[in-house]
Amino acid sequence: MGINWLKYSAPQAFYPLAGKLIPWFSVVAALAVAAGLYIGLLVAPTDFQQGESYRIIFVHVPAAWMSMFLYVVMALWAAFGMGLNARLSFMMAQAIAPTGAMFTFLALLTGAMWGKPTWGAWWVWDARLTSELILLFQYAGVMLLRTSIDDLRRADRASGVFALVGVVNIPIIYFSVKWWNTLHQGASVSMTAAPKMAATMLTAMLLMTFGFWMYSVAVILARSRCVILEREQLLSWNKPASMPDAVEVR
Amino acid sequence: MTRPGMWDALCGVVRRDLLLAMRRRSDAAMPVFFLVIVASLFPLGVGPEPAVLRTIGPGVLWVAALLACLLSLGRVFTADYLDGVLEQMVLIAQPLPVLVVGKVFAHWVIAGVPVVLLSPLLGLQFGLDGEAVAVLALSLLLGTPTLSMIGAIGAALVLGVRGSGLLVALLVLPLYVPVLIFGAGAVASSLAGVGAEANLSLLGACLVLSLFFAPWATAAALRIALE
Numbered sequence: 001m002g003i004n005w006l007k008y009s010a011p012q013a014f015y016p017l018a019g020k021l022i023p024w025f026s027v028v029a030a031l032a033v034a035a036g037l038y039i040g041l042l043v044a045p046t047d048f049q050q051g052e053s054y055r056i057i058f059v060h061v062p063a064a065w066m067s068m069f070l071y072v073v074m075a076l077w078a079a080f081g082m083g084l085n086a087r088l089s090f091m092m093a094q095a096i097a098p099t100g101a102m103f104t105f106l107a108l109l110t111g112a113m114w115g116k117p118t119w120g121a122w123w124v125w126d127a128r129l130t131s132e133l134i135l136l137f138q139y140a141g142v143m144l145l146r147t148s149i150d151d152l153r154r155a156d157r158a159s160g161v162f163a164l165v166g167v168v169n170i171p172i173i174y175f176s177v178k179w180w181n182t183l184h185q186g187a188s189v190s191m192t193a194a195p196k197m198a199a200t201m202l203t204a205m206l207l208m209t210f211g212f213w214m215y216s217v218a219v220i221l222a223r224s225r226c227v228i229l230e231r232e233q234l235l236s237w238n239k240p241a242s243m244p245d246a247v248e249v250r
Numbered sequence: 251m252t253r254p255g256m257w258d259a260l261c262g263v264v265r266r267d268l269l270l271a272m273r274r275r276s277d278a279a280m281p282v283f284f285l286v287i288v289a290s291l292f293p294l295g296v297g298p299e300p301a302v303l304r305t306i307g308p309g310v311l312w313v314a315a316l317l318a319c320l321l322s323l324g325r326v327f328t329a330d331y332l333d334g335v336l337e338q339m340v341l342i343a344q345p346l347p348v349l350v351v352g353k354v355f356a357h358w359v360i361a362g363v364p365v366v367l368l369s370p371l372l373g374l375q376f377g378l379d380g381e382a383v384a385v386l387a388l389s390l391l392l393g394t395p396t397l398s399m400i401g402a403i404g405a406a407l408v409l410g411v412r413g414s415g416l417l418v419a420l421l422v423l424p425l426y427v428p429v430l431i432f433g434a435g436a437v438a439s440s441l442a443g444v445g446a447e448a449n450l451s452l453l454g455a456c457l458v459l460s461l462f463f464a465p466w467a468t469a470a471a472l473r474i475a476l477e
Binding site for chain 2: 130134137138140141144145148149153154157158161162164165166172
């Protein structure tokens, strides 16, 4: 409605927009995470089987969801970049990878912290744990491939192809608890059936997920601004404000 | 004058790559020797207990086969990339994925088939019985083409990149995990007496999927590398 969205596919238009949006997303993320932690740690009832240790799922499940979601978003941006030849898309894909890797690591770490009291082991070679570990390797591969190639255009495209190939793993992670009947418990929340947990627990989990999502947006926007500055430092719009006529001087 | 068809192009690529490999037999034989040596190190390192060897055998042999395949990946495209043949392949009027299938098939004949043929001998080293040895050879027969297919994507992505040998391992090994799990699982379930059909079917599914998708991904990666 009157807003030309394509305008913001140009880095010089996107840069100030991202700058304006970051505080909003940050505030929403902080509020949602605070509310989610309050309900999850103080309001939600104690689990009758697992005691208090179950409360780590309020970090674990949202982190695991975000790790898969961000991978798909990263692959989508890379696909957009290759299909539409838009350089901002690749910058977004580049900005997403570290945050996705961080959430994957967080999911594995919190899973280990939960597994020790519940299963009696930090780590088991269960299908879901293994496929999530492979996701971490894939994030590492995407980032390594990008930094190993000096030519920026090729680095973008090559890591994009690798990211797209790795999307195969996402349904494997998601359905692993259904396909292989191993130690990791099945999904407690699904779109089709009533959730198998108390309403307060579900509220806390969804609030945390929303908070993590908004946090990801804020961090990715901030990182994409850095990427833009780094990549476009020779373009005329991207001169320091203190020396507006730097090009003429040189 | 009739233009050569897709099939001629495919056969031509396979024939050329096999011929080149036959001219440098020692190059092609090295990964296979690597496999034999790695597989022989485990009984020395772990100890000659027949029960232990039988348990670790399937996994060790599959990991060794995986590493042997990885070692030979650099040869699929590098030489053609350096002398410009690859550029001509991208330019000719045949679909690039078809040529990729030819190159990958040649790689499998050079690096995969010897592994399949040697596997019964290596299986005996680990005290596997007759049926398990047969399942091992069958699982490798179904699995090694998948390894070549997936590996070609990685090999194309890292063409001409510094440190490409290590990088291709980091990219490709995580993608090899399903094949490793199903392949070693087939032998292990045959040893346990459950029957290997389920795992072998999954290996076949992996092969079909990679045959369908990997040539396109490899062709896209080659075009990116040659831009």
